[in-house]
Amino acid sequence: MKHNMSRYAFYSLTVTFTILSVLGQVSTSIYSPFFFDLATMYDSQVSIIEQSVAVFLVAFSLSQLTSGIVCDYVNKQKFLFYGIIVFIAGTLMVALADEESTFLIGRVVQGLGGGVGVSVSRGLSRQIFSEKQLNTSLSLINIAFAIAPAIAPLVGTIIGESLGISAIFYFVLVMGLLALFSLFSVSSILSYFTPPVSDNVYSNTLVLIKSTIVKLVSVGMASGLLYGIVFCFITIAPSMVMQQFGLSKTLFSIYSLLATLSFVAGSVLNIRLTSLSPFQKFRVSSFCLAALSVLFALTVFSGSQSGLVSILAYCYIAFFFIGLAMPCSVTIMLGYSETSAGFLAALTGFFHLTGAAIGAYVVTLLTLEPTEAFSLATCALSIASIAICFTLKKH
Structure with missing residues (x-):
């Protein structure tokens, strides 16, 4: 089945996997120019806002490891849906936070949801793509993986200075919704090409x-x-x-x-x-x-x-x-x-x-x-x- 995949199906899946893979990086880098502004907003110290990066990464790493192990035994497509929903919930917490504790908890929830997208999309890529397709797809994702966190601070600066700091997190929310929509749009393709769980x-x-x-x-x-x-x-x-x-x-x-x-x-x-x-x-x-x-x-x-x-x-x-x-x-x-x-x-x-x-x-x-x-x-x-x-x- 892998070799009968159309170019449209291949690139649709690659775009979806790319969005899923970069969500975590973008959500971390996009607000880095506003650490001091957030500290002022929450009447907190800059070091507390800086620690939001660390708590996100702890949750993200644990989620990535756990989901990578678990996804071999469950329906990967459903698992991805759940991961995106958790990420969206965490992003809403961050966007609506009115104190530092809520902001930090939201970042943890974001990390738990975002880690699923990275591991599970890699597992799916290996299962549904041929060797040549896998190499091409991972190369495109790796390029986005490197560039996204570099562009994110500039995008965050433009949004934050034009529309306010909260707008930055609503932009991340839109990205999460876009990932959810993309996954829905390729669900039939995934169902067709994904093999059954191995014993x-x-x-x-x-x-x-x-x-x-x-x-x-x-x-x-x-x-x-x-x-x-x-x-x-x-x-x-x-x-x-x-x-x-x-x-x-x-x-x-x-x-x-x-x-x-x-x-x-x-x-x-x-x-x-x-x-x-x-x-x-x-x-x-x-x-x-x-x-x-x-x-x-x-x-x-x-x-x-x-x-x-x-x-x-x-x-x-x-x-x-x-x-x-x-x-x-x-x-x-x-x-x-x-x-x-x-x-x-x-x-x-x-x-x-x-x-x-x-x-x-x-x-x-x-x-x-x-x-x-x-x-x-x-x-x-x-x-x-x-x-x-x-x-x-x-x-």
């Missing part, structure tokens, strides 16, 4: 866990900590860049976009470096990132002036190496099994988002100046990652 998933997954659990955890932790550096920047950047240097929200959004382009450039280089294995590229890029982070931290704590140029230069180079390392880590993880790829994809997402939550939360706990907190957190994360990385062996 051997449980036994295959148990064998995989027993034979490779240490390796899976090691690779997942090493790559997740690198992802944490990205969210260190996302969380502390408004304080570190906007407040310290007095940049406008628009200019801040543009600088954030350039950081994502650096990430994309690293991913493109990963494709080009065919002479090196994913394992080699992951190690080399992790080592370069650790050396760069230590150098940046020494510069900051030595009393040298940390100007905007030096901060952005570090961020862009760091994002480049992370963009090179992350696809390699996913390739390594998925390489451990073909039959349990859905479980491995969920496990990969869990470690990445757990690392992101650690990075986002730790940087808010450090009672230091924003630049010092950022440099110390990224240095610790990169050193921990490379320490784990060098215990790994090729499989």
